Amino acid sequence: MNVGKHMNTSLTTVGPDTAFSTLLVKQCNWRTRQIYVVDQGFKLLGIVTTHNLLSRLVPQYLDSTLSKTLPSGDSLFAKHYRESSGLTAKEVMTTDFISLGLDDVIIEAGAIIKDRRFNGLPVLDEQGVLRGDIGRKDILRYITAKVCGLDIG
Amino acid sequence: MFWTATIIFAVCYAVIVSEKIHKTKVAIFGAALTLVAKVLTQHDALHDIDFGVDWNVIFLLISMMVIVNILAKTGIFQYVAVRAAKLGKGEPFTIMVIFAALTAVGSAFLDNVTTVLLLAPVTLLIADQLDIDPIPYLVTEALASNIGGTATLIGDPPNIMIASKANLVFMDFIIHLAPVVLIIMLVWLAIWKLIFAKRLHVREELKAQIMAMDERELIQDPALLKRAGVILTLTILGFVLHGFLHYEPATVALMGAAALLLVSGQDPHHVLSEVEWPTIFFFIGLFIIIGGVVKVGLIEILSQKMIAVTNPTPQSTMVLSMVMIWFSGVASAIVDNIPFVATMNPLLVDLADKVFGPHSGSESALQHAAMMPVWWSLALGACLGGNGSAIGASANVIVVGLSEKAGHRITFMRFVKYGAPVMVLTLAISMAYVYVRYFWLKI
Numbered sequence: 001m002n003v004g005k006h007m008n009t010s011l012t013t014v015g016p017d018t019a020f021s022t023l024l025v026k027q028c029n030w031r032t033r034q035i036y037v038v039d040q041g042f043k044l045l046g047i048v049t050t051h052n053l054l055s056r057l058v059p060q061y062l063d064s065t066l067s068k069t070l071p072s073g074d075s076l077f078a079k080h081y082r083e084s085s086g087l088t089a090k091e092v093m094t095t096d097f098i099s100l101g102l103d104d105v106i107i108e109a110g111a112i113i114k115d116r117r118f119n120g121l122p123v124l125d126e127q128g129v130l131r132g133d134i135g136r137k138d139i140l141r142y143i144t145a146k147v148c149g150l151d152i153g
Numbered sequence: 154m155f156w157t158a159t160i161i162f163a164v165c166y167a168v169i170v171s172e173k174i175h176k177t178k179v180a181i182f183g184a185a186l187t188l189v190a191k192v193l194t195q196h197d198a199l200h201d202i203d204f205g206v207d208w209n210v211i212f213l214l215i216s217m218m219v220i221v222n223i224l225a226k227t228g229i230f231q232y233v234a235v236r237a238a239k240l241g242k243g244e245p246f247t248i249m250v251i252f253a254a255l256t257a258v259g260s261a262f263l264d265n266v267t268t269v270l271l272l273a274p275v276t277l278l279i280a281d282q283l284d285i286d287p288i289p290y291l292v293t294e295a296l297a298s299n300i301g302g303t304a305t306l307i308g309d310p311p312n313i314m315i316a317s318k319a320n321l322v323f324m325d326f327i328i329h330l331a332p333v334v335l336i337i338m339l340v341w342l343a344i345w346k347l348i349f350a351k352r353l354h355v356r357e358e359l360k361a362q363i364m365a366m367d368e369r370e371l372i373q374d375p376a377l378l379k380r381a382g383v384i385l386t387l388t389i390l391g392f393v394l395h396g397f398l399h400y401e402p403a404t405v406a407l408m409g410a411a412a413l414l415l416v417s418g419q420d421p422h423h424v425l426s427e428v429e430w431p432t433i434f435f436f437i438g439l440f441i442i443i444g445g446v447v448k449v450g451l452i453e454i455l456s457q458k459m460i461a462v463t464n465p466t467p468q469s470t471m472v473l474s475m476v477m478i479w480f481s482g483v484a485s486a487i488v489d490n491i492p493f494v495a496t497m498n499p500l501l502v503d504l505a506d507k508v509f510g511p512h513s514g515s516e517s518a519l520q521h522a523a524m525m526p527v528w529w530s531l532a533l534g535a536c537l538g539g540n541g542s543a544i545g546a547s548a549n550v551i552v553v554g555l556s557e558k559a560g561h562r563i564t565f566m567r568f569v570k571y572g573a574p575v576m577v578l579t580l581a582i583s584m585a586y587v588y589v590r591y592f593w594l595k596i
Contacts, residue, residue, distance in 0.1 A: 061277040066274055076281060
């Protein structure tokens with residue numbers, strides 16, 4: 001089965017100059033899997049994930065053990081938010097993303113997501129225009145309903 | 154055969170310095186060429202004491218890496234660092250001095266790179282909490298690790314190589330190099346106070362954030378810490394006594410590593426996988442390449458030229474010692490000090506034989522009273538010269554990388570701005586020390 005038929009087309013998209021604070025707010029929306037950064041022609045420039053944003057707010061050097069020494073990390077979060085507030089989407093986004101074509105099969109998406117632990121993959125048409133995305137849940141729903149024949153409501 | 158060995162040596166050296174290809178690949182390839190071209194036989198490379206791999210160095214390095222890897226898992230370094238920052242009551246300059254001292258002591262007994270790797274995250278956190286620039290702290294730690302590593306036989310790879318070649322023991326380094334390292338630390342930190350003490354000021358509420366940190370959380374495995382502490386203490390005692398007990402330093406380190414591996418409960422597969430095998434194979438390759446140029450006589454020619462220029466005699470090696478400090482220092486700031494010392498070692502052995510010795514490699518020649526200042530000068534120059542640039546020592550490269558990853562880029566020139574004056578200062582102090590101790594007071 002092709003990803004084009006099972007992809008999600010309700011995407012969160014922004015321009016490359018979108019402010020860091022806007023990205024945070026958009027990503028906090030429970031319906032947003034990841035934010036797609038596109039140009040005016042809707043060509044995909046990069047992806048902003050929750051991990052991209054958290055890595056700007058949680059100090060890179062801080063591991064789980066060292067973090068236990070802190071009574072509260074709020075002042076560190078606040079400091080790193082202040083330092084990151086001048087950033088825009090083009091400085092935060094991941095540009096070495098993997099994309100799928102509309103005719104690629106779902107098992108390919110499943111294999112990539114399993115191997116690389118991505119949340120979701122963008123689906124582009126032949127011109128590189130963003131048409132949708134497919135995530136872990138989409139693939140699981142497809143297998144459960146269409147392959148296993150179970151009722152998912 | 155002379156030109157084959159010389160070309161292999163020169164090309165490998167040039168490629169290692171250029172950093173175009175990973176140095177381990179170059180060293181292994183150069184070693185393979187040395188064997189294929191029959192400059193050395195495989196027997197020479199693996200067993201000959203003059204031309205082959207120095208297994209004492211190799212096993213000392215591997216064993217120390219195992220000890221450090223297990224010790225690092227206890228969290229003791231980070232615990233001590235946070236505790237020290239709290240003892241400094243959150244005062245930025247006091248913390249800088251304490252961290253410099255901690256790094257120097259840590260690097261004297263452990264690997265420099267591991268020491269800075271363990272302290273850097275704590276440093277970044279404390280700088281973050283105090284809202285100050287972490288770069289002066291990180292660079293200070295890199296410089297301190299190179300200075301502290303100079304003090305002992307196991308502190309820095311050049312010292313391990315020199316000790317093995319000249320048959321020096323742990324206490325020789327403590328007696329001859331630790332005093333000058335202590336002087337250097339005191340002078341350097343006094344100058345650092347003039348530069349940084351007034352510049353570093355933070356608000357009281359930020360200092361309170363340091364005091365609120367709970368360092369006890371950093372001890373991840375108290376039982377392992379106790380066992381590792383006992384074995385590390387015994388290993389250091391073994392180093393102190395190895396000359397008296399007639400054991401090679403590698404034997405002491407191997408016993409320490411084996412005992413720690415046995416009692417730690419750690420998976421040997423995991424611990425051994427963390428040994429820096431590329432560094433180990435870099436050493437092995439380098440020893441074989443340099444063994445080739447020793448065998449064909451290139452090193453002997455260079456040694457004759459050095460004798461002609463510096464004119465060492467059984468009565469005095471003053472010029473040679475002074476030249477050695479500055480030549481080694483400047484060279485080590487530009488190129489990796491490991492291949493540099495690997496080349497200088499056989500050169501000095503040849504020189505010692507010609508000037509002092511009745512037979513090749515005899516201990517009486519290598520440890521002739523007039524030869525000792527030359528070995529110490531080589532160690533001082535090679536270790537302290539690493540401070541001169543961002544690529545002069547592995548600890549510098551690591552600190553620059555960690556800092557950049559944390560969002561604080563240390564440019565090459567910014568490192569040089571701190572490091573080069575420190576290198577000049579420390580080499581000048583070393584020169585004065587060697588002159589006063591060995592050529593004036595003669596003690």
